[in-house]
Amino acid sequence: MAMQSDYLAGLPRRRIAACALIRDEQGSVCLVDPTYRDGMILPGGTVEANEAPRDGCGREVHEELGVRLAIGRLLTMRWVPPTLPADEHGSMILVYDGGVVDADTIRQFVVPPDELHGLAFIAPDDLDRFTPNGSADRIRGGLEALAANELVEF
Template sequence: MAENEQEQRMATPRMAAGALFFDGQDQVLLVKPSYKPKWEIPGGYIERGESPLAACMREVREELAITPSIGPLLVLDWAPSDAEGDKVLYVFDGGQLSPEELAEIKLAPDELLAAEFHPAADLDQLLIPRLARRVKAAIRARGHGHTQYLEHGMPPNGEKGSDTP
């Protein structure tokens, strides 16, 4: 196979990274973008030459104006999209935010309308379906102490995964 042909067959997915932050009641911090109808988790696209963890930290700093420690990877999700092409999405454990960190949150005015904690039971109503599946899987992964690999927000090959966190 010619090198050019092989290069054309190589995957070039868009990549994004986000973090799950929790409060003392294990509710999840969601952000309300000004440019989308549903809620999201803090995070965004990875820039060329940037690691997923560095992108996650940068996006949290840009969106919320805080620099908390970011913990281990909870979920890696392969999420192809007819409209946007293949995506690889990383969700890291941001842990429980301290009262000081919560007090320091300042929303990116051109990007976010709100940042609020919500119970896991409300995720299906607040998030688009594939993100709700991804976030619930990340909550489960955090509880089990291991990273979860997903495809389209679901465990592949019929692996067991509960819909409840």
């Protein structure tokens, strides 16, 4: 058993982020505007230790939007290489289907002001204007995965 523990202790540690691709009835995508970085991103965040990624996605969506949504299937996965010295292993970003929400549900969205400036539903053609490096491609990949009923890996 000690050999297995030693082996596991020596494996790389990566962060996992789980986000939800939530659309309105017109096909626009829900993006949140974080207080801690530039650009808008999908609702979601870091998966906690001992938490399943889909569960982490649901928890983060609830924390960020104030509603519980059914989190559907995995749409995209992308490894992001490290960019800072403290980030020696990079991270995995998983995008799940957050479904289509109606106007009544959208009116229930409430963002935490200490974490988010707000949210907006953005048309797919306008994603590049609002999102940081590579995020628009990841979102479009999620929309492609939905349309093709497949998983898209970057």
